[in-house]
Amino acid sequence: QSVLTQPPSVSAAPGQKVTISCSGSSSNVESNYVSWYQQLPGTAPKLLIHDNDKRPSGIPDRFSGSKSGTSATLGITGLQTGDEADYYCGTWDNSVNAGVFGGGTKLTVL
Amino acid sequence: EVQLVQSGAEVKNPGESLRISCKASGYHFPGYWIGWVRQMPGKGLEWLGIIFPGGSQVQYSPSFQGQVTMSVDRSISSAYLQWSSLRASDTAIYYCARLSGPTLNKYYFDNWGQGTLVTVSS
Numbered sequence: 001q002s003v004l005t006q007p008p009s010v011s012a013a014p015g016q017k018v019t020i021s022c023s024g025s026s027s028n029v030e031s032n033y034v035s036w037y038q039q040l041p042g043t044a045p046k047l048l049i050h051d052n053d054k055r056p057s058g059i060p061d062r063f064s065g066s067k068s069g070t071s072a073t074l075g076i077t078g079l080q081t082g083d084e085a086d087y088y089c090g091t092w093d094n095s096v097n098a099g100v101f102g103g104g105t106k107l108t109v110l
Numbered sequence: 111e112v113q114l115v116q117s118g119a120e121v122k123n124p125g126e127s128l129r130i131s132c133k134a135s136g137y138h139f140p141g142y143w144i145g146w147v148r149q150m151p152g153k154g155l156e157w158l159g160i161i162f163p164g165g166s167q168v169q170y171s172p173s174f175q176g177q178v179t180m181s182v183d184r185s186i187s188s189a190y191l192q193w194s195s196l197r198a199s200d201t202a203i204y205y206c207a208r209l210s211g212p213t214l215n216k217y218y219f220d221n222w223g224q225g226t227l228v229t230v231s232s
Binding site for chain 1: 159171172207210214216219220223225
């Protein structure tokens with residue numbers, strides 16, 4: 001059971017928009033920065049978003065992040081079949097003095 | 111270019127010891143924490159812990175404290191993850207990743223190794 005809760009799966013058609021939620025608590029999401037990672041099948045995770053809403057260089061602006069209270073959200077617009085992957089949120093947890101990840105969300109582009 | 115290159119796949123028997131490595135290049139190794147992440151077959155990412163090569167400080171996730179040992183060799187810019195007695199439940203892919211951010215509570219993993227598959231089976 002992950003400390004951060006994500007929906008197991010989401011799906012949408014090519015060109016559409018999807019959001020993935022990451023629900024935590026006052027000791028993790030609310031107090032600290034959230035990052036998001038994309039894991040394409042058979043590959044290592046890749047940083048998509050850091051500091052709640054900042055994109056590293058090279059990440060398209062189709063990907064966005066936001067946070068409010070104990071929840072964070074990853075948004076992906078203009079969906080492409082190449083976006084099919086597992087997505088994870090991560091943050092620090094003050095109660096265990098360690099990092100934590102969400103359980104991951106599988107994105108299917110129909 | 112920042113690179114983290116991990117050692118190759120391992121197949122071990124239960125009870126055996128193992129050390130896997132993560133060699134860093136393209137940046138000042140002592141200046142960034144290195145983290146280790148586990149991914150069991152078909153499962154999500156799990157945060158094992160982090161180590162600071164500049165001073166060898168280590169912070170383990172409570173779930174993994176005592177189960178694994180992290181270390182570094184600054185002379186060859188390498189980080190290590192070690193088990194003294196493997197169990198079948200240690201079967202997983204293990205990733206190393208460079209931690210960025212001004213403080214630990216603002217961390218993120220900006221560069222990842224390719225992963226090391228560890229299989230423990232009799």
